[in-house]
Amino acid sequence: MATKRCYYEVLSLTKSADSDSIKVSYRKLAMQYHPDRNVGNAEAEVLFKEAAEAYEILRDPEKRQRYDRYGHAGMDGMAMPDFGNADSVMDLFGDLFGGVFGGAGKGKGRRGPQAGNDFHLGIEIDLIDAMKGVEKKVKIPRDVNCKACSGNGCKPGSTPVRCKRCDGKGVVIQGNGFFRIQQTCSGCGGKGATITNPCTSCRGAGLIQEHEELVLNIPPGVDDGVNIRHTGSGEASRNGGPPGDLYVQIKVKKHSFFLRNGADLHCEVPVTFSQAALGGEIEIPSLDGKKIKFKLPAGIQSGEEAKVPGKGMPSLRGTRMGDLVLHVRLETPRNLTKRQEELLRELSELDHKHISPHRKSFLEKLKGLFGQSESDSSKDNKES
Ligand SMILES: [Zn+2]
């Protein structure tokens, strides 16, 4: 991933910027780079999302303070809202601009209750965990409904009062005739009601941040890059809608010996010259620490592959087990003992008498090359 730009830099602001200038600056950029005005412009889309992310952090005093102190590192693992999701960007946008660009779309508009934000989380696991499946505990900071007020933001015993400005609709229509702009009511922030006696636990927000521990069941066979969705484990909705979802992206660490390719595991097996020639049983370590006995066929060549069926990875869906693919690497002996050298010299004599198929064709090619130049040139002359 490219280095993230500083949020203040993104919005062309200094660190002392007040909330109004943050809003103004974001509004300017959002107008400039809005997808509706830059159809098919990938660069504009990136800048639009970048500005939206910066705005989302800097407009929230708590997140801004955390960012000021720790920078982007402070935001890691905070499970950022999903900005890759056009809907959430549109929702954010809709809050600011009302209906200028024609609503949030997809029936997820401001009229109905909105789902909470999704969380995205990355988890790194070992290859063995990907083979056997694993339980991972994660702590997720997220806004949950305040228990003291059951999420309505009011001190127990009191209730929200219907907003007079919008008559409880949450939106106001401005302008007339052709240009009618629907805007979120500033009196109640779109909730349709105001709180006169706020809950002391959540200061009227209805939500508090908790670090909830979740046990994630990572299934056997999971591959690098797979996204697991936990429905309803995202952020609580701010206006009575369903909670968002949690997406966990799996990163499988590279193994020092086994290389994974889909359901198959690959590894390199060094064999001696005599093992390759004669064949025989060899022992190979398996991923789960056991030893696999494998019968090496006589005459296997360096670079040739041999398969141990069913000793690879399980597949995420279905029952098939992948294979273990052995890549044979012939090790030429070095630092020979006297006896080894004697035997090899003896063997060498025999090799001259019994020429192997590959060497035979190699020698024939050589012969052909030396005898070729004359016949080749005469052939060329005939053709031209
Ligand atoms: Zn409360």
Ligand SMILES: [Zn+2]
């Ligand atoms: Zn209102």
